[in-house]
Amino acid sequence: MAVSALPSTREGLDKLLFRLVMAEESRIESLIYFHLPHLLDMLSTTTDDTVRNKVVECCSHLIKRLRADSKLQVPCDILLIKARAPTAGAFTRNFALVFLEIGCPRLPPQGKSELGQALLLGLAAEGTSEKDRHYGRQQVALVHRLLEVLEFIQPPPTTLVAHQVITAATATTTAATATTAGSGNSMDVENLPPSPPSPSPKDLAFLLELFLDILLIPNASRLLPPSLPPSSSPSPPPLIPIHGLSHDALLRLSSHPSLWSSLSSSSASSAQSTLSKLKLHVLRLLHSPLFTYPASLPLLLIAATDSETRVKEKAESLVKLETDARATNKSSLPSSLRRSLDKELADRLLRLFLGGPSLPPALPRTLISDPMRIKLLEWGMREVPETLVEETGLCLKAALTVLTPSSSSSSSSRHEEGIAIRALGARLAAFVAVRCPPSPFALAGPLLLAAVKKVLVGCYQSLLLQRGIGGGGRGPERGREGSALDREVVLREGCYETLAALAHRMGGGAVHLRHVQQQQQQQQEEEGGEDEEGGRVGEPGPCVAAAQVQAQPQLLFSDPLLLRLLFEALASEGPVQAIKVAEALGASIFYVYFMLFISF
Numbered sequence: 001m002a003v004s005a006l007p008s009t010r011e012g013l014d015k016l017l018f019r020l021v022m023a024e025e026s027r028i029e030s031l032i033y034f035h036l037p038h039l040l041d042m043l044s045t046t047t048d049d050t051v052r053n054k055v056v057e058c059c060s061h062l063i064k065r066l067r068a069d070s071k072l073q074v075p076c077d078i079l080l081i082k083a084r085a086p087t088a089g090a091f092t093r094n095f096a097l098v099f100l101e102i103g104c105p106r107l108p109p110q111g112k113s114e115l116g117q118a119l120l121l122g123l124a125a126e127g128t129s130e131k132d133r134h135y136g137r138q139q140v141a142l143v144h145r146l147l148e149v150l151e152f153i154q155p156p157p158t159t160l161v162a163h164q165v166i167t168a169a170t171a172t173t174t175a176a177t178a179t180t181a182g183s184g185n186s187m188d189v190e191n192l193p194p195s196p197p198s199p200s201p202k203d204l205a206f207l208l209e210l211f212l213d214i215l216l217i218p219n220a221s222r223l224l225p226p227s228l229p230p231s232s233s234p235s236p237p238p239l240i241p242i243h244g245l246s247h248d249a250l251l252r253l254s255s256h257p258s259l260w261s262s263l264s265s266s267s268a269s270s271a272q273s274t275l276s277k278l279k280l281h282v283l284r285l286l287h288s289p290l291f292t293y294p295a296s297l298p299l300l301l302i303a304a305t306d307s308e309t310r311v312k313e314k315a316e317s318l319v320k321l322e323t324d325a326r327a328t329n330k331s332s333l334p335s336s337l338r339r340s341l342d343k344e345l346a347d348r349l350l351r352l353f354l355g356g357p358s359l360p361p362a363l364p365r366t367l368i369s370d371p372m373r374i375k376l377l378e379w380g381m382r383e384v385p386e387t388l389v390e391e392t393g394l395c396l397k398a399a400l401t402v403l404t405p406s407s408s409s410s411s412s413s414r415h416e417e418g419i420a421i422r423a424l425g426a427r428l429a430a431f432v433a434v435r436c437p438p439s440p441f442a443l444a445g446p447l448l449l450a451a452v453k454k455v456l457v458g459c460y461q462s463l464l465l466q467r468g469i470g471g472g473g474r475g476p477e478r479g480r481e482g483s484a485l486d487r488e489v490v491l492r493e494g495c496y497e498t499l500a501a502l503a504h505r506m507g508g509g510a511v512h513l514r515h516v517q518q519q520q521q522q523q524q525e526e527e528g529g530e531d532e533e534g535g536r537v538g539e540p541g542p543c544v545a546a547a548q549v550q551a552q553p554q555l556l557f558s559d560p561l562l563l564r565l566l567f568e569a570l571a572s573e574g575p576v577q578a579i580k581v582a583e584a585l586g587a588s589i590f591y592v593y594f595m596l597f598i599s600f
Contacts, residue, residue: 008042008046008051009051010048010050010051010054013051013054013055013057013058014054016035016058017054017057017058017061019031020035020058020061020062020065021061025069028065028069028072029072029073032062032065032066032072032074032075033073033074033075035058036059036062036074036075036078036079036099037075037078037082039055039058039059040059040079040082040088040092040095040096041082041092042055043055043056043059043089043091043092043095044085044087044088044089044091044092052091056091056095059095059099062099063098063099063102066099066102066103067102070106071106072106073103073106073107074099074100074102074103074106075103076100076103076104076107076111076115077114077115077118079096079099079100079103080096080100080115080118080119082096083096083097083100083138083142084122093138097138097141097142100141100145101141101144101145104145104148104149105148107149109152110152112148112149112151112152113149113152113153113154115145115149116146116149116150116152116153117153117154119142119145119146119149120146120153120199120203120207121199121200121203122200122203123139123142123143123146123199123203123206123207124200124202124203124205124206125202140252140255143210143252144255144256144259146210147256147259147278148259150278150281150282150285151277151281153285155285155288155289155290156198156289156290198290199290204290204291204295208291208295208299209249211282211285211286211299212244212299212302213245213249213250213252213253214253214275214278214279214282215279215282215299215302215303215306216242216243216244216245216302216368217242217245217253217275218242218306218307219272219275219307220271220272220274220275221271221272222242223250223253223254223271223275241366243366243367243368243369243372244355244365244366244367244368244369244372245365245366246365246366259274272308276308276310276311279303279306279308279311280310280311280314282299282303283300283303283311283314283315283318286299286300286318287300287318287321287322292341293322293325293326293341293345294341294342294344294345294348295344295348296322297319297322297323297345297379298345298348298349298352298376300315300318300319300322301315301319301372301375301376301379302352302368302372302375302376303315304316304319304375305369305371305372305375319379323383326383339387342384342387343387343390343391345380345384345387346380346384346387346388346390346391347391347394349376349377349379349380349384349388350380350388350391350394350395350398351394352368352373352376353368353373353376353377353398354367354394354397354398354401355367355368370418370420370421373421373424374420374421374424377398377424377428378424381427381428381431385431385435386435388431389431389432389435389436389437390437392432392436392437392440392444393440395428395431395432395436396432396440396444396447396448398425398428399425399426399428399429399432399448399451400425400447400448400451401425402421402422402424402425402428403422403425403426403429403451403452403454403455404451404454419487419488419491420487422455422491423487423488423490423491423494424494425494426452426455426490426491426492426493426494426495426497426498427490427494427497429448429451429452429494429495429498430494430497430498430501432444432448433445433448433498433501433502433505434501434505441505445502445505448498448502449499449502452495452498452499452502453561453562453565455491455495456492456495456562456565456569457561457565459488459491459492459495460565460568489574489577492569492573492577493576493577493580496569496577496580496581496583496584497580497584499562499566499584500580500583500584503584563585566581566584566585567585569581570582570585
């Protein structure tokens with residue numbers, strides 16, 4: 001029997017509940033579609049507790065009927081609107097989320113795709129007002145629904161950046177046409193291509209953080225706390241920490257009620273397969289026009305270090321495609337836009353390398369694993385070197401962080417991994433020393449020189465032991481694996497390259513200082529004892545003072561300990577490394593002789 005309006009009294013709700021209880025299986029779905037939205041509205045509008053209790057009873061009965069028959073559908077699109085309504089009360093939101101949890105897996109593929117598109121809009125602002133948790137309960141529930149329909153989400157056909165370029169080009173053509181042909185042949189503004197339907201920048205930033213959390217999970221078994229004997233404490237043990245994930249971020253993924261349920265059974269491989277499929281869907285969306293390459297490339301590089309073969313191979317192929325597309329589209333993008341995108345890419349690479357919020361305002365992240373950090377920085381130094389070095393502060397911070405023994409040891413549990421990341425830091429230091437602009441080099445030079453010197457002092461004893469100079473009580477060190485020794489060689493090579501680059505740059509500064517002094521002295525003699533600034537002969541002008549500040553770091557090359565280390569390395573290193581030592585030592589000695597020469 002059809003009902004034209006939902007009863008608002010207790011007696012009317014009693015009659016509705018009776019009809020729902022007596023409804024046949026063939027009619028219950030239509031009753032759900034008709035009555036459920038009104039019942040949810042009543043939970044927020046009624047002030048009578050007896051009426052609200054009766055509405056709760058009706059909703060509870062519908063939940064029982066839905067769980068008893070897996071073929072029944074619910075209006076998921078309407079439920080999502082009810083859950084997000086600003087005027088919705090707690091009862092309305094909670095029941096809407098419960099019905100949405102039941103109905104989401106039952107949707108057809110097209111329905112899941114539409115629900116996924118709707119979930120992306122406004123997801124970043126869901127439930128963030130709760131003080132006890134960074135991610136609100138409502139937001140976590142909607143994230144779980146998003147993970148269930150991630151496979152069916154179809155991204156928009158074009159990117160926001162491409163749309164901006166097309167619109168700008170079309171607007172320019174329109175303006176030119178209107179100026180040439182007059183108002184009669186002008187193109188209407190309404191004919192411009194519409195903006196593609198896509199989430200807001202905040203929603204995309206939130207989605208990137210969620211995708212990064214998924215890609216950082218090494219194994220599905222890490223998503224549940226370790227099992228304890230029955231005699232242990234009844235409180236659940238804490239989750240095992242994962243590199244790069246905060247506790248709240250890990251809890252947001254591990255608390256899914258059904259996605260990882262196979263972990264509690266003996267079929268752990270099924271859960272790992274689920275995680276791998278989820279990562280593949282994430283990679284598909286990262287490569288889609290939904291994201292620009294500065295946003296997607298860092299995450300693809302992280303996925304290229306995954307332990308699952310199919311995820312790693314897929315990520316590597318997408319990295320190649322994104323890199324080739326970036327090189328191909330250089331000429332089609334305006335120079336200002338291309339430079340802005342590359343700058344954003346370099347900033348994301350360095351911030352992920354250093355840890356902390358990669359997409360503010362996100363939760364501070366712990367350091368990601370060393371293989372991921374190496375992958376990010378190696379790609380950046382190879383593909384975007386000029387843009388990367390423009391972020392001088394972040395590059396310098398990254399190099400000094402990994403070169404410092406205390407910082408690197410805290411990020412690596414194994415000695416070999418610590419040496420590998422420090423070797424990359426030495427390469428980054430050489431990279432900065434060669435490409436750093438002159439202005440920030442005045443500050444970066446002394447810091448890099450001090451850090452490299454500290455590393456070489458630490459490597460000196462190991463170098464002597466490798467060559468058999470340290471005595472007979474060091475046998476276990478000489479029996480270390482060849483891979484660890486190779487990494488130490490790479491670490492020292494990076495230090496030698498950094499010293500050579502610093503010596504050449506500093507020597508150039510000294511030559512520049514001498515040139516400036518000669519020019520100013522000649523100018524003072526021609527003007528009869530006063531320079532342009534009004535000073536007396538013999539007093540350095542502002543340009544000379546600036547050059548002296550630039551040349552200050554060169555005084556550190558008079559350190560006898562550093563020169564001794566280089567001479568010892570020249571005698572004990574292999575032929576390839578000895579060439580690098582000779583280059584660094586030659587540049588340093590050249591500077592010393594040059595300073596002695598100009599002093600006379």
